[in-house]
Every structure is written in structure tokens, then in C-alpha cells.
Amino acid sequence: MLENNSVGIVTAQTAHFSEPLTLQSGEVLPQFDVVFETYGTLNAAKSNTVLVCHALSGNHHVAGKYAETDKNAGWWDNLIGPNKPLDTNKFFVIGLNNLGGCHGSSGPSSLKPKSSHKSEKDQPYGASFPIVTVEDWVNSQARLLNHLGITQLAAVIGGSLGGMQALQWTIAFPERVKHALIIAAAPNLTAQNMAFNEVARQAIMTDPEFYDGDYYAHKTVPRRGLRIARMLGHITYLSDNAMGEKFGRKLKDKIKYSFDVEFEMESYLRYQGDKFAGEFDANTYLRMTRALDYYDPALGYGGDLSQALKNVKAKFLVVSFTSDWRFSPERSREIVKALLDNELTVSYAEVTALHGHDAFLMPDTHYHNILRGYLSKVEV
Amino acid sequence: MLENNSVGIVTAQTAHFSEPLTLQSGEVLPQFDVVFETYGTLNAAKSNTVLVCHALSGNHHVAGKYAETDKNAGWWDNLIGPNKPLDTNKFFVIGLNNLGGCHGSSGPSSLKPKSSHKSEKDQPYGASFPIVTVEDWVNSQARLLNHLGITQLAAVIGGSLGGMQALQWTIAFPERVKHALIIAAAPNLTAQNMAFNEVARQAIMTDPEFYDGDYYAHKTVPRRGLRIARMLGHITYLSDNAMGEKFGRKLKDKIKYSFDVEFEMESYLRYQGDKFAGEFDANTYLRMTRALDYYDPALGYGGDLSQALKNVKAKFLVVSFTSDWRFSPERSREIVKALLDNELTVSYAEVTALHGHDAFLMPDTHYHNILRGYLSKVEV
Numbered sequence: 001m002l003e004n005n006s007v008g009i010v011t012a013q014t015a016h017f018s019e020p021l022t023l024q025s026g027e028v029l030p031q032f033d034v035v036f037e038t039y040g041t042l043n044a045a046k047s048n049t050v051l052v053c054h055a056l057s058g059n060h061h062v063a064g065k066y067a068e069t070d071k072n073a074g075w076w077d078n079l080i081g082p083n084k085p086l087d088t089n090k091f092f093v094i095g096l097n098n099l100g101g102c103h104g105s106s107g108p109s110s111l112k113p114k115s116s117h118k119s120e121k122d123q124p125y126g127a128s129f130p131i132v133t134v135e136d137w138v139n140s141q142a143r144l145l146n147h148l149g150i151t152q153l154a155a156v157i158g159g160s161l162g163g164m165q166a167l168q169w170t171i172a173f174p175e176r177v178k179h180a181l182i183i184a185a186a187p188n189l190t191a192q193n194m195a196f197n198e199v200a201r202q203a204i205m206t207d208p209e210f211y212d213g214d215y216y217a218h219k220t221v222p223r224r225g226l227r228i229a230r231m232l233g234h235i236t237y238l239s240d241n242a243m244g245e246k247f248g249r250k251l252k253d254k255i256k257y258s259f260d261v262e263f264e265m266e267s268y269l270r271y272q273g274d275k276f277a278g279e280f281d282a283n284t285y286l287r288m289t290r291a292l293d294y295y296d297p298a299l300g301y302g303g304d305l306s307q308a309l310k311n312v313k314a315k316f317l318v319v320s321f322t323s324d325w326r327f328s329p330e331r332s333r334e335i336v337k338a339l340l341d342n343e344l345t346v347s348y349a350e351v352t353a354l355h356g357h358d359a360f361l362m363p364d365t366h367y368h369n370i371l372r373g374y375l376s377k378v379e380v
Numbered sequence: 381m382l383e384n385n386s387v388g389i390v391t392a393q394t395a396h397f398s399e400p401l402t403l404q405s406g407e408v409l410p411q412f413d414v415v416f417e418t419y420g421t422l423n424a425a426k427s428n429t430v431l432v433c434h435a436l437s438g439n440h441h442v443a444g445k446y447a448e449t450d451k452n453a454g455w456w457d458n459l460i461g462p463n464k465p466l467d468t469n470k471f472f473v474i475g476l477n478n479l480g481g482c483h484g485s486s487g488p489s490s491l492k493p494k495s496s497h498k499s500e501k502d503q504p505y506g507a508s509f510p511i512v513t514v515e516d517w518v519n520s521q522a523r524l525l526n527h528l529g530i531t532q533l534a535a536v537i538g539g540s541l542g543g544m545q546a547l548q549w550t551i552a553f554p555e556r557v558k559h560a561l562i563i564a565a566a567p568n569l570t571a572q573n574m575a576f577n578e579v580a581r582q583a584i585m586t587d588p589e590f591y592d593g594d595y596y597a598h599k600t601v602p603r604r605g606l607r608i609a610r611m612l613g614h615i616t617y618l619s620d621n622a623m624g625e626k627f628g629r630k631l632k633d634k635i636k637y638s639f640d641v642e643f644e645m646e647s648y649l650r651y652q653g654d655k656f657a658g659e660f661d662a663n664t665y666l667r668m669t670r671a672l673d674y675y676d677p678a679l680g681y682g683g684d685l686s687q688a689l690k691n692v693k694a695k696f697l698v699v700s701f702t703s704d705w706r707f708s709p710e711r712s713r714e715i716v717k718a719l720l721d722n723e724l725t726v727s728y729a730e731v732t733a734l735h736g737h738d739a740f741l742m743p744d745t746h747y748h749n750i751l752r753g754y755l756s757k758v759e760v
Contacts, residue, residue, distance in 0.1 A: 025637035131637040191623035191645050192615060198646045199611045201639060202653070206604040208588055224586040228608060231579045235572060240705075243571035249676065257405035257511040259581060259666060263673070265571050266578045273582070286639060293643070296629065325620075 002068060005081040007039040007088055010064035010074070014104060015147050021140060024294075027130040031113055034144050035104030036060050036096035039080060040088030042150070048380035049150050050091045051141060052076065053158030053165035056233070056288045057280060059103035062095030063088075078363040085372035090380060091154060099140050100132040100287040108283030109216065127213030131287055134161070134295040138168045142176070154380050157181035159360035160327060161288065164295045167335065170314040171297055177314040179378050181371065184324055184360040186331035187305050187338070188296040193326060196236055197289035200229035204282045213283050222282045227273035229285060234272050239323035239356030305334060306341035315345040317374045319367065321359040322352050347374060382448060385461040387419040387468055390444035390454070394484060395527050401479075401520060404674075407510040411493055414524050415484030416440050416476035419460060420468035422530070428760035429530050430466060431521060432456065432475045433538030433545035436613070436668045437660060439483035442475030443468075458743040465752035470760060471534060479520050480512040480667040488663030489596065507593030511667055514541075514675040518548045522556070534760050537561035539740035540707060541668065544675045547715065550694040551677055557694040559758050561751065564704055564740040566711035567685050567718070568676035573706060576616055577669035580609035584662045593663050602662045607653035609665060614652050619703035619736030685714060686721035695725040697754045699747065701739040702732050727754060 002008060014035045021029045037060050042049065052062050054075070063080040065073050080086045080093055097105040104110075108129035111122045145153070156177055158166040163185025170180045189197070204210060207225030211218045238246070247265035261267045301307035316339055320332035329350045339346045349370045353359040359367070382388060394415045401409045417440050422429065432442050434455070443460040445453050460466045460473055477485040484490075488509040491502045525533070536557055538546040543565025550560045569577070584590060587605030591598045618626070627645035641647045681687035696719055700712035709730045719726045729750045733739035739747070 027637075188629060190620055191627045191629065191643075192618075192620040194629070194643055195611075195615045195623060195645055195649060198643075198649055199608060199615065202611065202650070203583060203608050205639060206607070208604075227586070228579060228583050231575075231582065232612065235575045235579065238572075240570055240572040243575060247571045249568060249571065249574070255674065257407075257670075257674075259585060259670065263571075263574055263578075265575055269575060269578055270582070290637075290639065294635065294637075 002065060003073070003077075005083050006073065006077070007064040007081045009068070010037050010039065010061075010066065012037050012060060012104065015144055017140075017143055017147070021136070021143070023130055023136045024133045025131055029099070029106065029130065032099060032106035032140070033104070033110070034096055034099070034106075034140060036094055036144060037062065037064075037074075039063050039093040039095075040091050042092040042148075043380065045380075046150050047152065047154060048090065048092050049145070049153050050086060050093045051145070051153050051156045051169075052080070052093060052095045053137075053141070053156065053162035054095070054098065055158070055160035055162045056285075056292070057276070058162065059101060060095045060097040060105075061103070063093070076361065079368070079371065085368045086157070086375055091375075094144070094148075096141065096144060098132070098137045100129060100284055100291075102281035102284040107281065108213065108287070109281045124216040126216055126283065129283065129287070131290055133291050134164050134168050135172065137165055137291070138172050141165070141169075142173060145176075151176065153177050154378055155179035155181060155375070157183070158185070159183040160185060160357065161292050164292075168295070168297065170312045170316075171309065174311050174313040179317070180314045181317045181319070181374065182332070182335060183319045184321055184327050184332075184357055185335070186327045187298060187335050189292055190331075194293050196232060197293055200232055201286050201289055203228040203232075204286060210282065213286075215282070221277070223277040226280060226282045226285060227277040230276035230280075231269045231273040234269055236326045237356055237358045239325060239354065241323060242355045242358075245354060305338035309338050309342050309344075312339070312342060312344060316347065317370070318346060318348045319360075319370060320350050321356070322350060323354055324357045324359060326357040382445060383453070383457075385463050386453065386457070387444040387461045389448065390417050390419065390441075390446065392417050392440060392484060395524055397520075397523055397527070401516070401523070403510055403516045404513045405511055409479070409486065409510065412479060412486035412520070413484070413490070414476055414479070414486075414520060416474055416524060417442065417444075417454075419443050419473040419475075420471050422472040422528075423760065425760075426530050427532065427534060428470060428472050429525070429533050430471045430473045431525070431533050431536045431549075432460070432473060433517075433521070433536065433542035434475070434478065435538070435540035435542045436665075436672070437656070438542065439481060440475045440477040440485075441483070443473070456741065459748070459751065465748045466537070466755055471755075474524070474528075476521065476524060478512070478517045480509060480664055480671075482661030482664040487661065488593065488667070489661045504596045506596055506663065509663065509667070511670055513671050514544050514548050515552065517545055517671070518552050521545070521549075522553060525556070531556065533557050534758055535559035535561060535755070537563070538565070539563040540565060540737065541672050544672070548675070548677065550692045550696075551689065554691050554693040559696070560694045561697045561699070561754065562712070562715060563699045564701055564707050564712075564737055565715070566707045567678060567715050569672055570711075574673050576612060577673055580612055581666050581669055583608035583612075584666060590662065593666075595662070601657070603657040606660060606662045606665060607657040610656035610660075611649045611653040614649060616706045617736055617738045619705060619734065621703060622735045622738075625734060685718035689718050689722050689724075692719070692722060692724060696727065697750070698726060698728045699740075699750060700730050701736070702730060703734055704737045704739060706737040
């Protein structure tokens with residue numbers, strides 16, 4: 001069943017790019033695929049495009065369903081559709097899977113283009129897939145827009161790592177972005193955030209089934225490591241209070257004095273970890289966390305974010321959530337300050353929310369009204 | 381070299397208990413050893429004893445050195461010694477290793493007492509060592525006092541999990557405790573704290589070298605899991621700010637675009653993880669985290685901590701640290717409130733400190749002066 005105001009049944013498309021892409025690391029991707037979806041209709045002036053950038057474990061399936069019987073809709077379906085805050089009656093919305101991903105765009109688990117040697121069999125990139133950065137993603141996204149004949153974005157929007165991409169769009173392509181909506185993001189990660197990423201990566205990389213990233217060839221999956229990484233992730237997505245509200249110290253049953261599930265929270269974490277480990281690619285997880293670690297537009301400007309943003313022209317909506325300890329409001333305010341230093345037009349909303357970092361994905365009325373209000377004034 | 385005001389060269393002792401100990405789980409330890417150290421001299425009235433309870437990875441070696449050439453002194457050496465805040469000219473101080481530990485007291489890695497079958501070889505308890513709780517520890521600590529002929533404690537002191545034991549002493553043995561110093565503790569863990577414990581345990585228990593806890597027999601060590609657990613621990617012991625101050629986003633070298641160490645913080649975490657994995661017993665780690673999870677004196681009183689403390693007679697010093705997000709000041713204040721509800725004498729200090737939970741181990745002047753002042757007024 002489709003909900004009211006759904007974008008309906010959607011289909012993913014794949015764009016192939018045969019022109020090499022030089023990455024920030026200096027490595028070159030000789031060719032690559034980008035899988036994407038679109039919702040709404042591109043207007044004649046090609047002026048109504050909104051690009052949605054995904055976060056760590058997201059992908060191109062942002063809204064709608066592939067079949068009426070699908071249990072779940074796209075990951076930001078509550079935001080996008082006819083008459084929803086990001087209104088597809090007005091906007092042409094693009095969602096895509098980033099390079100290095102595991103949902104159809106070129107990444108570690110996709111097949112490496114055959115070399116000229118005919119004897120060589122198709123095999124996945126594995127560890128040989130390069131490390132990609134937020135800057136690389138934005139460059140590849142620009143290629144996708146070129147492919148679609150779209151010069152300028154009415155808006156780019158993203159939460160978390162997606163918000164970093166939205167910010168990077170305004171730096172890398174100041175002429176191509178009219179509005180940027182940067183939600184639950186930061187201008188770089190704190191040491192603590194990077195430390196969580198490092199623990200997650202080490203859990204994956206020391207899993208004996210990881211085989212230095214070439215586990216496809218060994219027909220194994222570093223499932224244990226990925227499971228630990230995801231459990232850890234879930235702790236950081238929720239606030240202490242949200243975990244308290246949701247689970248508190250609730251016991252599953254009578255105390256058994258064992259290492260089995262005793263508390264409901266344990267059951268939740270194990271379930272989330274197992275689910276993710278069965279779906280997601282470990283090499284992609286490593287790359288997504290590294291992209292988060294590396295992003296730091298102020299690095300080339302002696303840490304001066306205002307300087308890093310000096311050529312930016314877009315207008316901004318920045319949103320943070322009070323209980324988000326992963327990307328705290330304080331970090332969003334750093335972005336706001338640097339934008340204001342450059343006399344840019346910025347709206348900023350600090351939303352009172354219990355759900356921590358995850359709040360950016362939730363249909364909180366106050367939050368959604370802020371997005372609706374801002375987007376309703378975006379001219380197309 | 382020994383520092384000034386050191387307790388000097390110390391020797392650990394072992395007390396053997398042949399009377400069975402019934403644990404909270406209902407299991408019975410038929411016999412057990414407790415390893416301990418003492419500093420200072422027991423006075424004739426036997427009224428000057430201070431018991432030091434250790435936290436997750438602590439042990440009985442609280443102060444002094446085993447040899448002048450030892451690199452490190454006991455874990456709370458900065459606090460304990462002649463003329464130090466916990467002054468061994470005045471007090472007789474006891475440190476011990478808790479049951480389930482891996483430093484000499486009976487635990488999973490110690491040899492199981494031989495059964496009557498002569499053919500059975502000595503082998504470690506392994507997974508068969510029972511789960512012990514804060515309540516069990518306090519009972520076993522009381523046995524140690526009996527063994528030493530000490531009826532009453534001038535004070536019991538502990539930080540973190542050690543603070544929970546100090547609190548439990550005042551509940552279980554109200555007549556035997558004159559003062560309790562409860563530092564960086566909480567009346568129970570939050571869901572978030574328990575979640576971190578669960579991730580650490582899952583990392584250990586899913587390590588293929590864990591063998592359901594019987595890795596001694598397999599001559600393996602679940603080193604990978606223990607390493608991840610410790611890395612994660614270190615993130616939670618430090619505040620976000622402390623990690624920021626200590627490491628920030630400092631790079632080791634030029635960015636290599638790799639999963640090797642790029643940031644200094646990564647190097648620190650890996651070092652700490654490796655070191656711990658080479659020293660500590662995984663089965664002990666599991667049990668220590670479970671004891672943390674389970675402790676909740678209010679559980680039998682419908683969550684009413686004030687009721688749980690209704691028979692308590694001790695006087696209290698409660699100390700918390702502003703940047704401690706693992707056991708936040710708010711949680712310490714819950715203890716203070718419940719004590720005051722019972723019209724007990726309580727001093728409370730909230731110390732401004734940058735170092736997060738770890739602050740309780742550090743020689744901060746303000747913090748140490750608070751302890752010194754309080755302890756100087758304890759009558760012996």
C-alpha cells in the first residue's frame with residue numbers, strides 16, 4: 001500500500017560515466033556508474049532541481065516504493081512527495097548513491113572493469129577501490145547533473161554526512177547552488193566522533209573474515225565486525241535521554257545472571273547490528289567513515305572556516321537538534337557564524353528534539369514546518 | 381625510584397576463604413581467594429581502616445611499588461601515602477582485587493579447585509566462573525575485614541564502579557561504615573552506559589578466539605574483541621573536550637588516504653587497546669561490565685532510591701566532575717538527594733574538570749583538596 005502523498009512507485013536509473021574522475025587522493029577512477037532516482041518533474045527552465053545527499057548508510061532510494069507490496073518506503077519518504085515539505089509538485093528531486101557505496105553506484109563490491117587481458121575474470125574492486133571524499137562525491141554529483149542537463153540546483157539538502165556534502169556544493173560550485181539546507185551537520189568531526197569511527201573500522205578490519213578487504217574472493221563477510229560497528233553507531237545516533245525513554249533499564253524478563261540478553265536495549269542493539277551486517281558492505285562502511293573523518297574545508301585555510309567559505313554565494317538554512325551529541329548545535333552554529341562572516345543569507349533553527357542525531361530523519365512537526373516554510377520560498 | 385610521600389615498597393597478600401559464599405545469582409562459590417594490599421598501620425582500636433574499592437579494570441595494587449625499579453606505582457598512588465590526601469600516617473588502607481578479577485583473587489582465569497576425582501587435571505574456571513555483582517563483592521570484602529579482625533571501617537572510598545561498592549557498603553552493612561566517599565559514580569547505569577557495555581561484550585564474545593569463554597583450554601586469547609572493548613572504553617572515559625584538547629584533529633603525518641593511522645587519536649586508541657588486550661582477562665572484563673549493568677539498589681523499592689537507603693547510617697562525601705558524561709554530575713546528585721531525603725550528613729562537590737570520567741584518577745588540586753579536607757575530619 002502507498003501512503004497518501006507518496007511519490008508512488010519509483011524506478012532506479014543508472015548513469016555510466018566513461019570520462020576518468022581524478023579523486024582527491026590523486027587516484028583516478030577511469031570510469032564509474034552512479035545509480036539515482038528522481039521524483040517530480042524537471043520544469044522547462046530546468047530550475048527546480050533539489051539534490052538530496054545521503055548520510056553514512058543511506059542510498060538513492062530516498063522516497064516512494066519499488067512495488068506496492070514493499071514494506072518500507074525510501075529513507076526520507078516522510079519529507080518528500082506531493083504537498084510534503086519537499087514538495088514534488090514544485091520540485092524535481094534527485095537522490096543518488098555515492099561512489100564507494102554498495103547500492104549500485106561503483107564501489108568496492110561492484111565489478112572492476114575488465115582489463116585488456118581476456119583471461120582475467122570479472123571480480124569486485126574489493127580493497128582496490130579508492131578512498132573517496134566528500135569533495136569527490138560532490139564532483140561526481142556534478143557530473144550526474146551535467147548528464148541530466150541541469151546547470152543549477154534550486155537547492156541541495158542533506159543531513160549529517162549529507163549536510164557536509166550540501167556545504168561542499170556551495171564551496172566547490174558557488175554558481176550552481178541557489179540554496180543549501182544543512183541539517184544536523186558540522187564543518188568537521190570532533191576527535192570523539194573520529195574515535196567512534198576508528199573503533200568501528202578496527203572492529204571490521206580485525207574481523208578474521210575481512211581478509212584485508214578482499215573478502216569477496218574468499219566468499220566470506222566480516223559480519224561480526226560490521227555488527228559491532230552498527231551497534232556502536234546506534235548508540236551515537238540516539239541521545240542518552242532517547243535511549244532512556246525508549247528502553248531505560250527495562251529487563252526482557254527476570255534477571256538470569258548471564259551474558260544473554262537481559263535488558264531490552266541489548267535486544268534492540270543486537271537486532272540492529274545483525275540486520276545491518278546482513279545488508280551492508282563492510283568496505284563501503286570503512287570508506288563512508290573515512291570520508292566523514294577527512295572532511296574539513298577549513299584545513300587549507302589554517303582552520304579558518306570563514307575564509308574557506310569566502311566564495312560561497314548560496315542562501316542557507318541550517319538546522320540542528322538540541323539532543324544531538326554527535327553533531328551538536330554548537331557545531332552547526334560554527335557553520336552559521338562562518339556564513340554570516342561572509343555576509344551570506346542564513347536562517348538557523350535549533351529544534352528541541354529528544355531523538356539525538358536520528359532526529360533529522362524523523363517527521364517532527366516543528367522541524368518539518370521549518371523545512372516546508374523555507375522550501376516554499378525557494379523560487380524556481 | 382620512589383616518589384616523595386610514597387607508601388614505599390609493598391607486597392600483596394592472599395587470604396583464602398574456605399566457607400562457601402552464596403552469590404546474588406544463587407550460585408555458590410565453595411571457596412575463594414582474595415588478594416589484597418595494605419598501607420599504613422592498623423591502630424590499637426582497629427578504628428582507622430579505609431577500604432578502597434576498584435573500578436572496572438583496577439585491582440589491589442592501589443599505591444606504592446613492588447620494586448624500586450617498577451615504572452608505575454599503584455593506580456591511586458597520587459592519593460594515598462604519608463601526608464597525601466588519604467594519609468597513611470593516620471589511616472590503615474586496604475586495597476583488594478574483586479572476585480571475578482584477573483589479578484590474583486578467584487576469577488575465570490584462576491584454577492578451579494580440584495574435584496574429588498583424582499584424574500581431573502587443574503584447569504581454569506573459564507566460563508564456569510559465576511557472575512558476581514556489586515552486592516557479592518561487598519559481601520566478600522566484609523569477609524576479608526572479618527579475616528583481618530576489623531569490625532568497622534573509618535571510611536570506604538571508590539570511584540566509578542568503586543563508588544557503587546562504597547554506596548553498597550552503607551546499605552548492606554550500615555553499622556560497619558562511618559564514612560563513604562563516592563566519586564564519579566551513579567546509583568545505576570543509564571541505558572546508554574549499558575549499551576556501551578553491551579557493544580564491548582559482543583566484541584569479545586563474537587571474537588572467534590573466545591570459544592564461549594573457555595579460550596584458556598584452546599590456548600587462545602580473544603585479543604581482538606578485548607582491544608575493541610578497551611578502545612571504546614577510552615572514548616567514554618574522556619570527555620569530548622578532553623579528546624579535543626589532547627588530540628583534536630591532529631594528523632600523524634600528511635594525509636595518506638588510507639585506513640592506517642592518519643590522526644594521532646587513532647594511534648592513541650590502538651596503543652591503549654593493544655596494551656590492554658595483552659594484560660587483561662576477557663572473562664573478567666565481561667563480568668565487571670555485567671556487575672555495572674546489574675547494580676541498581678532501588679530496583680527492589682520500585683525505583684525509589686531514598687527508600688533503598690532508609691537504613692543507611694554513614695556520613696558521605698559525594699564528588700562528581702563537570703565533564704564526566706559517563707557518570708554525570710546529575711547522577712551523583714540523585715545519590716545526594718536520596719541521602720538527604722533520609723536526613724543523612726552529606727557533603728557534595730561538583731569539580732570543574734576537563735578530563736571526563738578519568739578525572740577521578742587524576743591529581744587535580746581542587747579535587748584532592750576536597751578529599752584531604754574531608755578525610756582530615758574523619759575521626760579514628
